[in-house]
Amino acid sequence: MEGAWEIAFVLFQVWLSIVVGLIVLPAMFGVSLGFTDIYIKVLVKTLEWATLRIQRGQKEQPTLPSQSANGIIEKDDGSMEEEIGELRRSHPKNLAGGDFTMCDAFYFCKKGIENIVEDQVTQRFTSEELASWNLLTRTNNNFRYISVRLTIIWGLGVFIRYCILLPLRITLAVIGLSWLVIGTTLVGLLPSCNAKNWLSDLVHITCYRICARGLSATIRYHNKENRPKKGGICVANHTSPIDIVILANDGCYAMVGQVHGGLMGVIQRSIVRSCPHVWFERSEMKDRHAVAKRLKDHIADKTKLPILIFPEGTCINNTSVMMFKKGSFEIGGTIYPVAIKYDPQFGDAFWNSAKYNMVSYLLRMMTSWAIVCNVWYLPPMTRQDGEDAVQFANRVKSAIAHQGGLVDLSWDGGLKREKVKESFKEEQQKMYSSMIVGSDFHEASVGPA
């Protein structure tokens, strides 16, 4: 027995030194040994081959339904007035615009049925459907047995992901996070000085780089000249907690968030020792003025790092950008918008918090192929004269959506859990009322036809 334990221990040491030597150290220095690049290239070739095989297989078996990533129905984009007008045009009686006809109900009926079949909002809270299968069981929708070779490749994929990549990634994550906690605590012992800030940045960046390796993340940054500067607010679309790792690989940010317990709490308490982050107690979050004041104070101090905020307030599935909460846009200061777009072919980064808790989510991340994403830094924006916070927020949101190729929605991400406000229905009713009241006064004075 003794011998077996010794061998296991030696193997473990060898494993650890390989990991540290080949992955952790280069990561800390921002150097890539090229393993990830080769891996991604091989992966791309394999997935392309798999797609062709599946398509060939589907042609041979015509009864298999083909998946379409597009919507099942086309919608008319006409306004209420246009569509009701069209309905009324072939009405037997000639009406001088306005007034009520019973066929108006068809407009609401059609819109309602369209929304039952497919609506713009609920689809944003579940993972995006892929156009072609990427050899992960979890994204398998209706892909049935095609060929032996495909099944073997799939099996090989499972083995590689669960038995080779998963332990590797967990090791890296553990190393990365422990380094973060230990490193920041040590830096926190230093007195305030330039060296402290420099060391703090170093510790943060090296840790996030290790974590990024732990997800096999390939990140491409565009327009680095627009990178957020101190005293500013960085604003990005939110897909998952990993967004933080993605962004922090290329710069240092001050995080904003609620105080948590458990492991998160430990991390939060230690990183705030080395440089100022903004953590709120639960009770403080409710007081909007207190929140705004703390953020304002932070950005007023030009030595502090730019704040990172996700104005959507919740995770969206990376196909669209939903309403930005105006809070961050009322503080003033320069906004640095950032667009993040993940490539879903390699791994679905979206955190469906209704379905998975944090641990299962991280495990899913670590057993995907890789995380591949693009980050665009957009030119800084400030609030213009005559523009209120809501309009400013919408302007920033459109810029991000446009850059990332995402759909720009005005719906609130909070609809994930809450009901829609009655006021929207009242708006619809008001619009319709103005359509039928219009000529009513005229008719009343003329008398019955």
Next chain:
Amino acid sequence: MGSRASSLLREEDIEEIKKQTGFSHSQITRLYSRFHSLDKGENGALSREDFQRIPELAINPLGDRIINAFFPEGEDQVNFRGFMRTLAHFRPVEDNEKNKDPTSGEPLNSRTNKLFFAFQLYDLDRDDKISRDELLQVLRMMVGVNISDEQLGSIADRTIQEADTNGDMCISFSEFTKVMPGKAIDITADLQNGA
């Protein structure tokens, strides 16, 4: 392998629904995915709350009436068959259907059935006629608080006056059919096929 949703739908069921509603195989499987995603309770049936969770439907002034059309009299749950039957009213009419064998029974998406669907939006108590009271209630749903009772009353009176031919101060289904515009229903009331 295979998505949990589609594995609950058997081939025989798909064939039956195809015959009954005229939807294609792929349309049925997609709509089943949709049904499954709306079914939060995962019990194979939708309740009114499941529909209300769609924000764009919740803000539709006639949203409640449309949702109600899915539920048979007195029931609170609708299964996939019922769901498809109701949606079938809005399936676009294909060219090859227009010359169908007249003995095979009227398809669900015929003009008459579409009109009857709209009729039922107004006919709250399902007694096959629209009374002044019912018309007022539905009008109130569509306009909210923006029009006074008197104005709404006169709109309702005028509408009944125009449509009512047998003088019973109610609109029956045949009277309803006569005041409906012809082609507009076919063109604008259907779901258009996506890609």
